[in-house]
Amino acid sequence: MPVPHESPLSERDYSAVELCLDDAELLVMDQRELPEREVYLRLHTLAEAHDAIRDMAVRGAPAIGVTAAYAMALAARAAPAAPDNFLVEMSKAAMRLNASRPTAVNLSWATARLLAAAREVMSHTQEARAAHLAEVARELHRADVRANRRLGALGAATLEDGMTVLTHCNAGALATGGYGTALGVIRAAASQGKRLQVIAAETRPYLQGARLTAWELQRDDIPVRVVCDSAVASLLARGLIHAAVVGADRVAANGDVANKVGTYSHACALAHHGRPLLVAAPWSTVDLGCPSGAAIPIEERAREELATLGERQLLPHGVGVLNPSFDVTPAALVHALVTERGVASPVTAQALAELAHAPEGVGGS
Numbered sequence: 001m002p003v004p005h006e007s008p009l010s011e012r013d014y015s016a017v018e019l020c021l022d023d024a025e026l027l028v029m030d031q032r033e034l035p036e037r038e039v040y041l042r043l044h045t046l047a048e049a050h051d052a053i054r055d056m057a058v059r060g061a062p063a064i065g066v067t068a069a070y071a072m073a074l075a076a077r078a079a080p081a082a083p084d085n086f087l088v089e090m091s092k093a094a095m096r097l098n099a100s101r102p103t104a105v106n107l108s109w110a111t112a113r114l115l116a117a118a119r120e121v122m123s124h125t126q127e128a129r130a131a132h133l134a135e136v137a138r139e140l141h142r143a144d145v146r147a148n149r150r151l152g153a154l155g156a157a158t159l160e161d162g163m164t165v166l167t168h169c170n171a172g173a174l175a176t177g178g179y180g181t182a183l184g185v186i187r188a189a190a191s192q193g194k195r196l197q198v199i200a201a202e203t204r205p206y207l208q209g210a211r212l213t214a215w216e217l218q219r220d221d222i223p224v225r226v227v228c229d230s231a232v233a234s235l236l237a238r239g240l241i242h243a244a245v246v247g248a249d250r251v252a253a254n255g256d257v258a259n260k261v262g263t264y265s266h267a268c269a270l271a272h273h274g275r276p277l278l279v280a281a282p283w284s285t286v287d288l289g290c291p292s293g294a295a296i297p298i299e300e301r302a303r304e305e306l307a308t309l310g311e312r313q314l315l316p317h318g319v320g321v322l323n324p325s326f327d328v329t330p331a332a333l334v335h336a337l338v339t340e341r342g343v344a345s346p347v348t349a350q351a352l353a354e355l356a357h358a359p360e361g362v363g364g365s
């Protein structure tokens, strides 16, 4: 598998984001070009990293968290020497990054960690501050890969040999620090010798399922077929889907899950047909400060995403759209939430509160 440079942090788990060249350059795979071309953006400033997140060159909740952490490290290099001014600049950088995509909580989770690290070293030299923030960002990246491998193994235990598993959007290596969450579960099951068939819902309008999930699984030799989103209910009715595993952008304290728009429709259809929906997410996606799905900000994206396909206009001129990029699946429709801290099933406020106290990488309910 080609990698951006010789020793990616996630090693064989594939990383679409890497900090290199003496911490001065952020390499980001431009996912808008997949599956046709594998090209990398070379980013050097906070503004460039912000735009790469906003414009979805890099996407997926944990991946934008990792990118934002590295962007904070780039910002530290350019920040003023005086400690107070340094902190003001770093706070502004965090706020700017947080606004780039509002739904995925991993973004503000990551910038808060880098801001806390900046506070600790505010009176150090500029070089020492920048080096410290780069190392904190790298550790956050490594921790995400570790979390994915751990939750992947926990989730894999729930999948049986011979199953056909639905996934939506892309919650793979491309969407994380490496390995993936939903695709981490599928990868882990496949590596245990379970023969899975994957059905990737294409994920209108941005087509992350068709372009990215299919690309990733094909590279891993995991059998995958793409279906249009609206085919899922009828495939369930025909008994052709046995379970679903998806990622998340934010899990509220009561277990409601925000994920790519379309997840809720699949959840309703899965529940109707008595098939389980697993949500796989690192703990950095759980927002215990958010009481329920109703409080999760849902990003509205531009008309063009829905109204155009390449050069082609799909809608009559002047017709408006609604383009919510995410939806909220009520906790009651989620069979299990799989995190690196353990598995919550049923998904309740109490189960999440218990996992909050579990040591990282252990626990469960």
Ligand code: MRU
Pocket: 059, 060, 061, 062, 104, 168, 169, 170, 171, 172, 175, 176, 180, 181, 182, 208, 246, 247, 248, 249, 259, 260, 261, 325
């Ligand atoms: O708009 P995107 O592509 O950033 O949306 C991504 C998703 O909804 C993913 O399912 C989610 O971020 C989990 S990624 C591990």
